[in-house]
Amino acid sequence: MKLAILSGKGGVGKTLLSINLSVVLAQEGYKVLLVDANFSAPTVATYFKTVPNTHTLDEALSKGAVNPSELVWIHPSGVHFITPSFNMVGLDDTTLQSIFTILTPLFPSYDFVILDGPAGVEKDVYYTVAHSDGAVIVTNPNYPALYNALKVNYFVQAMRKPVIGAVLNMVTGKDEVTREEAQSIVEVPIIGEIPYDEEVKKAVNVGQPVVLYNPNAKASKAIYQITESLLGKKLTKARAQGGGESILQKIIRWLLG
């Protein structure tokens, strides 16, 4: 299953979802490849506290022939990931085609390929969607984000790919669009709501996915639930539903601040 994580507006939480969904799927025993398909503004590696100067997509492009497995980075969670460096510029059709020519031979070895896409509906999104089996759209519960999410929904549908659902992120429950209204605007089922959660910020600051940093955080619990919705079944191995954090984990979390 190759899943594109998209949004209309930037900064709504695509990478938060992509990373944590990937980690939960890996915890559950699936082989997961996370691709930072936000080629011109990559963030996956930095969320993992890595600054990639080598084994990057643009290095592969400049070398021409490359064994794609050399591009695979392995996070301690078991998630495999691929990233551009911060030098990737000039995303024309030839470059985008070449990127996916490099990547696609890797895809069949994985149960899940998560494509952390760019915001909007430009050419790079087109290529990401074209190489996916379907999309999840992330949005915040406000009108600008929701109407641009609708635009992405139409874009994906025009490419004859399914939109599996939308995720509301940074939900505060105060002075914002309700889940029902959000669903009627984006015209796809809302498959989960991630609350605004300071634990997300803390996790980013220490370079850890929030589901590892604090599996009991409200945001983590929401991501477990979203993974279950996507899988269509309960998690059995991943830390589902925030059950009992060990004392050692509590101490580590406290020390990390």
Ligand SMILES: Nc1ncnc2c1ncn2[C@@H]1O[C@H](COP(=O)(O)OP(=O)(O)OP(=O)(O)O)[C@@H](O)[C@H]1O
């Ligand atoms: N639920 C949340 N609670 C608190 N902060 C959050 C939450 N979700 C995301 N953030 C913060 O918002 C910022 C943007 O999140 P993220 O990078 O996932 O968005 P994005 O959609 O991938 O952005 P871009 O369009 O730039 O790729 C990050 O600093 C992240 O830590």
Ligand SMILES: [Mg+2]
């Ligand atoms: Mg992002």
